[in-house]
Amino acid sequence: MIVLRPLDSGRSQADIAAMRLPDSFLDDLRNRLSLSHVVGRKVTWDMKKTNQAKGDWWAPCPFHQEKSASFHVDDQKGFYYCFGCQAKGNVFGFVQETENVGFMEAVEILAGEAGMPMPAKDPKAAQKADLRTRLAEVTEEAVKWFRLQLETQAATDARAYLERRGLNRTTLDRFEIGFAPDASDLLMNALTDKGIPFDLIEGAGLAVPAEDGNAARDRFIHRIIFPIRDPRGRCIGFGGRAMNPNAKAKYLNSPETVLFDKGANLYNLGPARTAAGKGQSLVVAEGYMDVIALSQAGFEASVAPLGTAVTERQLQMLWRVTPEPLIALDGDVAGQRAGLRVVDLSLPLIEAGQSLRFAILPEGKDPDDLIRDGGPKAMQAVLDEARPMLSLLWHREVVGKSFDSPERRAMLDRDLRAVVRRIKDPSLRRHYGEEIARLRAELFGPVVPRGDGGGLRGNREFVSTKSHAQNRPFTPGKRWQPPAQATTTARTSDLAVGKTSPDTLLEQVILAGLALHPSLIGEFSDLLEAGHWTRDEHLWLAQVLIALEPQIGAEAARITIDERLGHEALEILLAQRHVRISPLTRTDVDGARMCIRDALARLDARRGADRERREAIEDFEDGADEAMTWRLAQAGRLRDNSQRMARSDDLDGADEVGLSTYLQDLLDTKVWEKAKKK
Template sequence: MSLPPGFLDELRNRLSLGQVVGRKVMWDVRKSNQGKGDLWAPCPFHQEKTASFHVDDRKGFYYCFGCHAKGDAISFVRETENVDFMDAVKILAGEAGMPMPERDPQAQQKADRNAQLVEVMEQALQFFRLQLKTGAGAEARDYLSGRGLKEDALERWEIGFAPPGWSHLWAHLTGKGIAKDLIIDAGLAKTSDKGKEPYDTFRHRIMFPIRDGRGRCIAFGGRAMDPEDNAKYLNSPETPLFDKSRSLFNIRKAREAVGKGHDLIVAEGYMDVIALSEAGFEGAVAPLGTAITEHQLDMLWRIGPEPKIMLDGDTAGRRAADRLIPLAVERLRGGNSLYFVELPDGQDPDDYLKAHGSNVLRSFIDEKANPLVVQLWTTELNRRPWGTPEQKADLDKRWRALVGKIPDPDVKRYYEQAIKEYRWEKFRPDNYAPPFKGKYHKPRDTATPEAKASLLAGAVDEAKLFLLTDRLIAAIALTNPNVSLGFRDGLERFEVVDPTARTVIDSIIGLSEQLSPDELRAEVEAAVGKGATDRLLEDRMISIQPCVRKKLPADVVLHELTYNIAVVSARRSALNETIEAEEDLGDFPSQVIDNRLIAATRALDDALKGGKDDQTQYAVSDSGARMKKDELSAFEDLLNQIGFAKKGLPPKS
């Protein structure tokens, strides 16, 4: 059914999103400002104690800083009431006192026909479930029992059995007076090309009903009992109810489970989903016999922002990942991504659960799930050999072509930066014998005593420097909640490398501004683990920092946060620019390379000033940029190590 122009705009104008959402949540009166339409509450889509769900009543949009759910009144009703778009519009139109426009007669006729097909499918489901309990279903019951499914599980999943023979279901349904064309249009029977009566689509198979997001039975999946059958699994054909490219097995139950805090897991088949759900992974779904389509991927992202793709540990599972990566890359945007979990060779989720149990699988998922960016890099790295310069160039072209398809410019930039870091780690000279055969000399220690005492200049190794600064920023944010919660935007934009620091900062960003320091510490410890926060704050290099060990004025703390973020970000940019400049030496004029390096070091110089008057003793670097003398010595050592190591030469002494 199509709606007339302006109908939805009028509907949104008549409604208050705050009133619509207010039926499902309890507003946080301390944090909300009713007069300005600025409303906060615990999120109705995931379990939480704090108010991270924000409603802007004037603009008519909501957003959760915890699970990233977002939308307007229509999407809110769709998700909370489990209805489709038109049903949500009907509900809201009734509340707003707006009559629904007249239906198109053809659309009404189609809807009535679909309702009849749904009824036929329910009749077939009851037939299959009854057949499983008869003598003809004994073999199927034994098989299911061997797979660990007890009677209560068979009832929960409505599993049935299609007996051997050509027309058992056909005879049953026609005997109930159901029109023959309805049985055929529902995909339950096929016409004979020999002029005989239509015959059953499913024969001698265990039957799994496939329900849509509204809970309607729209199709079946059948598992063959005959080992000689050419098709081990068979789905219903395409029908007015069923489009397998737009359907997912167990979508309705999984959506409810994900809303309660369960992970969204994508497995390969019915039995995998059932095994996962029965073991406590209730947010499991599966595509229906095909690779994941763009429509299914969009459905997954509407349920959860970061689904975990659980692949069988075989060649087919790896091929499925290869096909999904470019599809996902073309649709990436901030907040949505994928994780990939590849099980050990030859195992599927059901096998792994039986061998190890649910707790081990949960730990395996937590430890082994690769984010999409890592999966993309490793897939392209392993696709072809990469030993020669020509093969490395081919690898670069392939990953750049993929990343170039990311529509979100911010996501694209972070992907490019991450893969360049993976590339540097993989191909840096330490990983193979360098051309220079002599001994490496220890770099000359040119840093002044003042520079050695500096947290930033004391760590010459750039990786340790970045990680240590990340942890310092996280520690300052953790011990100064009044400042860090007011600096959410800056913390969100800061690119964190250290995993503990990232988890701490992410946890802080999603918390209420009303928490005391002790309450905030408790909330972060619940998310990260008390041991992790203790190790962070007891680190010798961090615990001595004034902003961590004692109470300082808010403006001082804010300055330290912004200064450290600016410095480490500028250092990373300068280092990346140096590496890229060396890679591009053959492609660009030397003047262009020089200008890029000068710009990068000037940005680092500005960050090191920290917004203060330029009263410090400065020196001029080789690039022409001014830098503090104490910082310049450490920075030159850093670039000296990196630049000469890349060329296979000993560092300057």
């Protein structure tokens, strides 16, 4: 049990003053580390009571002995509270209490975990904090002034514009929208009349100092004004939409100030976080008007970057709110490019439970347009069809490109491997590789394992066999022609090799069984369509089998195979000793079914063991831990299972003789007859 102590016990005012750190640093640290992540090291979450999507976590309290989950963590607000002992605080306080350290030590622990260097000691930190407070007071005065100006005669056109955009009075008040008149010094004069010195007005980003003979002037002139608040509710800056169509910049934002960091804040983040906590999807739009239109239509969990491309710090802020934000993109080329920039930025940062999805709007429409034309339902339909990150990446790599040569396909392979390598999370990197391999198989043909099992894994090569088969699958009713350069001898000679891999031998048993008993093809169609074959010949035969007419007889099936692949293909396959002595050639359909299933089970077990070993090696490359140990143990269990399936000597590392012995034992024991009696 953790003993509570007062946070500030034994601290002098000098000590407290020395602890002052830049607010921006502490805010960034909070954004990078969720409270649930930090607390999770000390508690066991009650997952029945916890609602991860809303950032609502429950566990037995670490500060007093209890069995019930009365300790609550609110990830959205960044606070914890125990309903039993009344312990409460934020992420810094939790580390102080659980590690028995002071505030600065707690900050150092968390900064190290987040990979952030501690800021250099600044004897003027207290003065800077005081300056931020004073600047925030200036911006609040400016908010009031801008809002009053929207009600004046000078703002007639601005009010008409906002009305045309469909903004009602409630929305105008909710977002505190104001107006800057077409004059160069009205705001400066209003603020100085309140006793605010010019250096604070300039420091808040509201005035441009005199230069080159020009007098000082207001920064925002003849613009609709959108106040920008940080998650704590402070006004830190402004955005202005020009009323003059000839203005150099349609939108103008506050400059970087002590208060305002464009890349570390998001428009409407505070209210959006609250709405997301109530179950709404977090939507990232392009600009202020999009967010306002979305919120007015009921999509209150909407935010936007502040005149810049999305930054890494903003992504971390989004993931603090929800594990999978929706990026709303315009359907034009510029929107696609913007989405891909976000994808490229986020690739090294994504992990299990931390990704993005992309909602592509109709071309030529932004969220405001879509909602005005089709209402909230039209927008919801777009959000419901949001696509995963990989969809955009794949689109970029293949759409509009030709892969009619080995060089071009090799270039695609190289680019896809580069994409996968950028993902740091080993498990996620593996899943991305597998999905890319699947997409590639749809484009060129199934991926054929080579040596290590194939797939788009690390630096390993992945090869499409369908590309050898004229880049298209078989379709029922059409005659397939093998490539001209692949003669019958070349296609079938490998089948006559005396010593081949166990996987290849098992594949030959499966394919031979289906060729001899075509009535079983429907039961194993998934295998034929998605199987990873070790040889081109196996793929070609599988494609012919899947294209056969349903209920075709054995003799008719053999004639069709001979017509499409050549007489030698099936003849050499059936001449292999392990096929010739197997139950396939001397039993009924039930016996063949059992033989095929048994061979398939052995093949799956072998490949599962190989896959687990590869993944263990990849885990080892990223640092040995419990995951690697578990994977190696799992690989051993799978391999043992593969060996126990045989009733004879094991097949591991064996050749045709080992498989022949195994199949002969199947025949001798008539395992299929025993299965039917059960």
